[in-house]
Amino acid sequence: MRQYSGYSRDTALASYAAWDQGKFWEMHDLLYENAPDLEREVLDSLALKLGLDMDRFRKAMDEKAHLDELQGNLDRVHELDIWSTPTVIINGVMIKGVQPYERYRELIEEALASSSRSGPLHRIQDAALRILSPAEVFAETGEFGRGRVPLWVQAPRLKPVNDLKVGDAAPDFTLPNAQGGEITLSAFKGSKNVLISFLPAAFTPT
Amino acid sequence: MLEDNLPTLQAWSQGLNASFPILSDFWPHGEVALLYDVLRSEGIAERALFIVDKEGVIRFIDIHDINEDPGMNAILKTLEEIEGK
Structure with missing residues (x-):
């Protein structure tokens, strides 16, 4: 059983309960408006505000009617190693964190350009779409599949933007330092040579 | 980074x-x-290394596979060149 933080489990269950009555997004918006104070009484009052059938809503909440479904979704997300908000999957390529608009556009255009509708990319796309709507997978298969779906396609390197070469001026940057403060590359100009090492993620073996 | x-x-x-x-x-x-x-x-x-000299000019670029350890030799050699040793 996964751990849920704060009100995340009950608010998710309330969203499901509202979804039963066709008001998922309305509940979603109200939850964000009322965060972080989202104890059960508040959830009930939001349901009332949306004009939901309160007996039905309360029953769904009391019985935790959608807990298995929620758990299935969470398991799936863990299985897919999705931790960042937002994580977007385009044609089977998982994109973690916010990217510039152009990156999404590039990947969507690449996906559109791959014309085969029955090739592996398309199958992965189908799978990716399913991943994004687990309720549909559930409706279709009666289960939250485990390991049925290819999860990850190595994403291509992006096209060079600056096409840097030895002898070019190093683009300047300022970034927060994990040990505190900020570091600006150009601050070392005239005093120090700088080695910049890019690593994909913390805990990369060094 | x-x-x-x-x-x-x-x-x-x-x-x-x-x-x-x-x-x-x-x-x-x-x-x-x-x-x-x-x-x-x-x-x-990517796992990548850049050396930027005191003038702010890129003197070394190495982009390598995530599973490869790039080693230190090329870096030290470049730094020695920069320092004119």
């Missing part, structure tokens, strides 16, 4: 006891990696 958020890096760098700054390229996500052409489209950076 990594694509992680600061709390993650703080935990990691404390464990490493690193003598160099560890920078977070988390927000806007991968902006500097993009600037240096080392951002992969799934949102993580």
